[in-house]
Amino acid sequence: MPRLISKPIPSSEITPREVYLNRRALLAAAAGGSALAMMGKAAFASGLRRPLEALPNTAPKISDTPTDHDLATSYNNFYEFGTSKSDPARNAGTLTTKPWTIEIVGEVTKPRTIDVDQLIDMGLEERIYRFRCVEAWSMVIPWIGLEFNKIAALVEPTSRAKYVKFVTVNRPSEMPGLRSDMLDWPYTEGLRIDEAMHPLTLLTVGMYGQTLANQNGAPVRMIVPWKYGFKSGKSIVRIEFVEKQPVTAWVAANSREYGFYSNVNPEVDHPRWTQKRERLLPDFFASRDTEKFNGYGEQVASLYSGMDLKVNY
Amino acid sequence: MGDQVSRLRTVSESSGFSRKRLVFGLKVAVFIVSLWPVTEIVIAFLTGNTRLFGANPAEKILHRTGDWAIYFLLITLAISPLRRITGLNDLIKFRRxxxxxxxxxxxxxxxSYIAFDRFFxxxxxLRDIFxxxxxFVGIAAFILLVPLAVTSTRGWVQRLGGHRWILLHRSVxxxxxxxxxxxxxxxxxxxLWPAIYAGILIxxxxxxxxPKKRFRG
Incomplete structure (x- = not known):
């Protein structure tokens, strides 16, 4: 069991919730007349985000303060909505996130389909994690979710479950990026079973005190804080426990550049980006030294003992 | 620059509207417009408005300066064909x-790459280059640009001789x-965008x- 120090976030560090409540009030007022009457589906889907109850930060303590909310929701990689960083914030409003269910199947004794609202009712925790992209930028995000192992406990994986596969929603009518063959859709990610069951691995439904923004993977995504961001699939509709290592989207696209493990590691260079340092946004200089396992080595290094991480990158 | 202005003034004083003066005015206008991409960055810096560039201002600056380097390379290469097609010979005066x-x-x-990305x-x-x-190709392109920038003056055209100057500048x-x-x-x-630029370049x-004859009319 890794050390999980509980520490409430000082309220000064996050964007005041009233700001969003006000924004919602304004939206509601604007929608009040015609839009709501016409069943404002777009407004509904674009996430009139609602506040979530959660235990205050239960993640290992870090010294950085969370990234500004508006930056975290305006600079995203979510190719289903376009390849530029500003595309998801612009285009993801079309995604209908309610109702939303996740199918949990594969090598389990009790396969089931679970609604996101049921996940929320299971009780949530806030986790302020470092978030490191393979493109050498990073943020600090106060996520809200529950340990993935609690979900696994519901379906009871069998001894044949060696890996877990996470599949993102595939809805071309709402996701303009799916028209291109940029990646093999649907976006698929995967973890080894012990990585998935690790207490740091978070099935995530919220951020900054509220439900997730669509561009950040609403209504439910994975967060695996010691791996590069692309390992944490967004807008998940299917979780499959499998025996063989799944072929993930980026490995299929370019296995020389993106490995299955993709642990944050300054010692293993990516062909495009040196991984020695990172730019903690919105800093100008990429002056921060990247830490092995993104600083979570104390908790996760033992998962990889005896493995050559230069081979298993 | 100063004597060019005074020369222009004497021409225009004697002949009223002059084509030369028009070209000079246009050159000043094009010069100012061409500086806008960097001016916007400087203004954002001075006013502390880094938000203008979003969450990753350094990346934005890196991309913007790179984009404009390519735009100007393509514009430079477009001038001769445009001149030949339109017959507007004065276009050549904007090429340098x-x-x-x-x-x-x-x-x-x-x-920007050396400062923001590699933090000096x-x-x-060096490791990146190899x-x-x-x-590697980016830095090679820049190094090849240096002699062209240095020899862009009239003095260098004369010193090298027209033929050799043209040969050198074909490296563009x-x-x-x-x-x-x-x-x-x-x-x-x-x-998508690299493919568009490649198409234009082709x-x-x-x-x-x-064959040039077909376009001489």
Missing amino acids: MAGLFAFFYAFLHLM YFDEV KRPFI YIIAILGVAHYWWLVKRDL VLLGYRLL
Whole structure:
């Protein structure tokens, strides 16, 4: 069991919730007349985000303060909505996130389909994690979710479950990026079973005190804080426990550049980006030294003992 | 510059409206417009409005200066064909400026990479050059631009002699190919824009392979 120090976030560090409540009030007022009457589906889907109850930060303590909310929701990689960083914030409003269910199947004794609202009712925790992209930028995000192992406990994986596969929603009518063959859709990610069951691995439904923004993977995504961001699939509709290592989207696209493990590691260079340092946004200089396992080595290094991480990158 | 202005003044004083004066005015206007991409960055800096560039201002500056270096390279290469097609011979007077702006933005692009991305670790820049093909061709393109910028003056045309000067400056064809290759290789997955630039470049270079007679009319 890794050390999980509980520490409430000082309220000064996050964007005041009233700001969003006000924004919602304004939206509601604007929608009040015609839009709501016409069943404002777009407004509904674009996430009139609602506040979530959660235990205050239960993640290992870090010294950085969370990234500004508006930056975290305006600079995203979510190719289903376009390849530029500003595309998801612009285009993801079309995604209908309610109702939303996740199918949990594969090598389990009790396969089931679970609604996101049921996940929320299971009780949530806030986790302020470092978030490191393979493109050498990073943020600090106060996520809200529950340990993935609690979900696994519901379906009871069998001894044949060696890996877990996470599949993102595939809805071309709402996701303009799916028209291109940029990646093999649907976006698929995967973890080894012990990585998935690790207490740091978070099935995530919220951020900054509220439900997730669509561009950040609403209504439910994975967060695996010691791996590069692309390992944490967004807008998940299917979780499959499998025996063989799944072929993930980026490995299929370019296995020389993106490995299955993709642990944050300054010692293993990516062909495009040196991984020695990172730019903690919105800093100008990429002056921060990247830490092995993104600083979570104390908790996760033992998962990889005896493995050559230069081979298993 | 000063005596050029006074010369223009005497021409226009004697002949009223002059084509030369119009060209000069246009050159000043084009010069100011061409500086806008960098001016906007400087204003954002001075006013502390880094938000203008979103969550990753350094990346935005890196991309913007790189984009404009390519735009100006393509503009430079478009001038001769445009001149021949339209018959507007004065277009040639803008070519040096376009070329120098390509150099200017390429320089800012390289400096942004060294400062923002590599944080002045020159050993890493060196390692990048040999390890990453897109860095290699990018820096090669910049190095090849330097002699062209230096010899862009009238004095250098005379010193080298027209023929040798033209031969030297034909290296801009290679530079443009390297520039587009640089962009092509750095893109992670979405090749749309590199492909558009490559298409434009193929048209511009292909035009030069056509027999010239057909276009003399």
